[in-house]
Amino acid sequence: MRRASSGRRSFSEGFSLLVVVTLGGCATTIPESALRLPESTLDLRSMQTRTLEAPSENDILAATIAVLQDMEFNIERIEKPLGVITASKVTDADSASEKTGLFFLDMLCALGGGGGCDAMSTAQDNQHITLTMVVLPSLSRSSEYKARITIQRVIYDKMDRIKVLERIDDAKTYQQIFDNLRKSLFIQVGEK
Amino acid sequence: MSRSLQILSLLGVLLLAGCATSPANVAGAGTQLETRQIQTREYDTLDKPMTMRSVIATLQDLGFTIDQADADLGTVTATRLHEYTMRITVTVVERDNQRISVRANARINENSVTDAATYQDFFIVLDKAMFLTLHKVD
Numbered sequence: 001m002r003r004a005s006s007g008r009r010s011f012s013e014g015f016s017l018l019v020v021v022t023l024g025g026c027a028t029t030i031p032e033s034a035l036r037l038p039e040s041t042l043d044l045r046s047m048q049t050r051t052l053e054a055p056s057e058n059d060i061l062a063a064t065i066a067v068l069q070d071m072e073f074n075i076e077r078i079e080k081p082l083g084v085i086t087a088s089k090v091t092d093a094d095s096a097s098e099k100t101g102l103f104f105l106d107m108l109c110a111l112g113g114g115g116g117c118d119a120m121s122t123a124q125d126n127q128h129i130t131l132t133m134v135v136l137p138s139l140s141r142s143s144e145y146k147a148r149i150t151i152q153r154v155i156y157d158k159m160d161r162i163k164v165l166e167r168i169d170d171a172k173t174y175q176q177i178f179d180n181l182r183k184s185l186f187i188q189v190g191e192k
Numbered sequence: 193m194s195r196s197l198q199i200l201s202l203l204g205v206l207l208l209a210g211c212a213t214s215p216a217n218v219a220g221a222g223t224q225l226e227t228r229q230i231q232t233r234e235y236d237t238l239d240k241p242m243t244m245r246s247v248i249a250t251l252q253d254l255g256f257t258i259d260q261a262d263a264d265l266g267t268v269t270a271t272r273l274h275e276y277t278m279r280i281t282v283t284v285v286e287r288d289n290q291r292i293s294v295r296a297n298a299r300i301n302e303n304s305v306t307d308a309a310t311y312q313d314f315f316i317v318l319d320k321a322m323f324l325t326l327h328k329v330d
Contacts, residue, residue, distance in 0.1 A: 029303075030300055030303065030305055030306075030307060030310060031275075031276070031300070032309075033313075034278060034298075034300065034305065034310050034313070035254060035298070035310050035311070035313040035314040035317070036313045036317075037253060037254065037317055038255070041253055044255070045252075045253060048252070077259075077260055077261075079260075079261040079262060079263060081241060081263035081264075082241070082244055082245060082248060082261045082263050083245075084248065084258050084261045086257075086258060086259060086260070130257050130259075130271075131257070132252075132257045132258040134248055134249070134252060134258065136245055136249065138330055139325065139328040139329065139330050140328060140329070140330055146330065148249075148252055150252055150255075150256070150257045150258075151257070152257045152271070152272075152273045153273075154273060165273035165274070165275075165276075165277060166273060166274065167255055167257075167272070167273060167274050
């Protein structure tokens with residue numbers, strides 16, 4: 001009698017556990033704040049945006065294309081009516097210091113007699129950088145435009161596995177691009 | 193006891209098999225009407241280009257990089273690489289010559305975003321951008 005009841009209990013416990021584990025494994029996890037504005041929005045927006053003066057939107061777009069070419073980007077797409085330019089480039093992400101560290105890790109692993117010492121294959125190999133530039137005419141002042149740049153990158157390791165997915169949040173990078181853009185715009189307008 | 197174990201094992205196999213199969217899932221889940229309602233919002237304006245620019249500004253604020261934009265077809269596709277990969281497509285369509293309908297659909301990694309709250313968050317941000325655009329505030 002007691003055995004039967006304990007059997008029933010372990011069955012119901014086992015069943016509940018199984019259901020919880022299985023549902024947990026199947027459930028799709030959507031982060032709650034996926035499309036909410038983060039607190040850093042204003043800082044990020046000011047880092048990525050500059051107000052430019054130019055005779056037309058076309059001048060800014062042409063100057064941007066020239067700057068992107070200077071920076072060795074390939075232009076992927078341009079949608080002129082919306083002021084959108086998308087560009088990308090693949091560059092080397094190989095780092096000598098990272099490789100030295102991983103080499104010693106492999107050496108230690110081999111000396112310890114462990115098999116499958118392959119830390120080196122996780123070394124960074126190349127990175128795909130995508131840049132979007134959007135020009136927005138000022139709603140209150142003519143001949144004034146807001147230009148906003150966003151940059152992201154994916155770093156792959158030696159085995160072509162994705163190692164890092166990130167947005168570039170470095171203020172200096174944006175400052176450098178906008179400095180170049182101002183010079184390019186000056187030349188662009190002066191040449192006309 | 194052994195019978196209980198048998199039932200448990202059978203259930204386990206059935207449930208795990210449910211997870212393991214990978215159907216092509218081309219048509220997606222959920223009813224068409226329900227999905228459209230969750231993903232769509234209408235605005236009392238007829239300015240399609242400015243609506244599209246507001247959509248693009250909103251996506252940039254949310255940390256997306258614009259992959260593709262088409263003013264004629266009213267489509268914007270964007271990607272955000274941050275902890276996970278999120279892709280979103282937003283379409284802007286004129287309705288009955290009276291208003292503009294904006295529809296967004298998003299995916300995170302290999303899952304589609306189906307919860308209404310996430311789309312509501314997107315439209316809260318877009319509402320603000322649309323308000324500023326309609327009142328000509330930079």
